[in-house]
Amino acid sequence: QSRPPMERIKDILDDIPSYDLAHLPEKWEIAGDVVTVKLRPSLFQYGRRIGEAYAEVLGVSAVLADVSGVSGEFRVPDMKVLYGEPKESVKVENGISYCFDVTKVMFASGNLFERKRMEGLDCSGETVVDMFCGIGYFTLPLAKFSGARKVFACEKNPDSYGYLLKNIALNDVGDVVIPILGDNRDIPGRAFADRILMGYVQRTSEFLPKAMQMAKPGCMIHYHDTFPVGKQEEMTFSAFSDACGNRRFEIESIREVKSFAPSVSHYVADVRVF
Numbered sequence: 001q002s003r004p005p006m007e008r009i010k011d012i013l014d015d016i017p018s019y020d021l022a023h024l025p026e027k028w029e030i031a032g033d034v035v036t037v038k039l040r041p042s043l044f045q046y047g048r049r050i051g052e053a054y055a056e057v058l059g060v061s062a063v064l065a066d067v068s069g070v071s072g073e074f075r076v077p078d079m080k081v082l083y084g085e086p087k088e089s090v091k092v093e094n095g096i097s098y099c100f101d102v103t104k105v106m107f108a109s110g111n112l113f114e115r116k117r118m119e120g121l122d123c124s125g126e127t128v129v130d131m132f133c134g135i136g137y138f139t140l141p142l143a144k145f146s147g148a149r150k151v152f153a154c155e156k157n158p159d160s161y162g163y164l165l166k167n168i169a170l171n172d173v174g175d176v177v178i179p180i181l182g183d184n185r186d187i188p189g190r191a192f193a194d195r196i197l198m199g200y201v202q203r204t205s206e207f208l209p210k211a212m213q214m215a216k217p218g219c220m221i222h223y224h225d226t227f228p229v230g231k232q233e234e235m236t237f238s239a240f241s242d243a244c245g246n247r248r249f250e251i252e253s254i255r256e257v258k259s260f261a262p263s264v265s266h267y268v269a270d271v272r273v274f
């Protein structure tokens with residue numbers, strides 16, 4: 001039992017040709033009782049057996065293959081069940097419980113550092129808007145630990161919104177978070193936000209005019225987007241120049257969140273607008 005899990009998984013599957021065995025996924029994501037792996041297409045023929053082996057060794061009830069990542073406006077995952085019957089799981093991370101169904105909504109493990117960073121911010125007394133809150137990836141750590149007064153958490157996908165409501169209750173942040181189901185461009189009000197989270201890559205700049213409308217002078221915007229590596233500063237500058245009109249802005253920092261594609265990374269820029 002003390003042998004590494006991969007060795008035990010390979011022992012169970014030792015009748016699979018060694019070329020295929022060599023390409024078994026050596027990393028996985030665990031959310032409660034459910035494991036997801038990235039499986040190369042040639043291994044799908046052994047899908048059920050691979051699922052059983054990972055379930056036995058990792059002690060979970062369901063194993064899924066992440067077929068093609070997330071897609072579309074709602075960032076819906078594409079999962080194939082290898083073994084078991086996946087149901088809602090609860091992933092506990094940095095003192096926050098995230099309840100969700102891995103077959104219906106995404107969970108980006110690569111954003112771990114950013115979720116932790118949201119926890120460590122000092123937002124005492126602030127009004128925060130999370131424009132793309134999903135199941136509460138950033139809203140929950142921020143609401144629980146940063147001292148924010150109010151967090152308006154907006155989500156358009158009804159499945160994600162349903163889990164957001166559950167997670168607000170699970171993490172006991174109902175007095176801070178105001179959930180909003182719908183398109184963030186319909187959020188009413190002007191110049192009320194001290195901080196805005198824009199956790200949505202690739203089309204983020206389309207939503208900057210709305211963020212500008214909500215931003216108070218001095219508002220901090222955490223702006224996520226993907227850029228060719230090395231172009232993040234000039235492209236962030238250009239997006240804000242276009243959106244700010246005659247409002248002044250300052251890029252305080254830009255950090256790589258994770259690699260996105262060859263020579264393209266997901267970055268988060270902290271930009272203050274005046």
Ligand code: SAM
Nearest residue numbers: 074075108111132134137155156157183184199
């Ligand atoms: N920040 C998250 C993380 O750390 O994993 C990722 C959130 S996910 C990429 C973006 C979410 O924005 C999705 O749940 C999607 O349904 C939602 N969304 C997309 N367009 C929206 C809009 N116009 N208004 C509100 N929510 C939107």
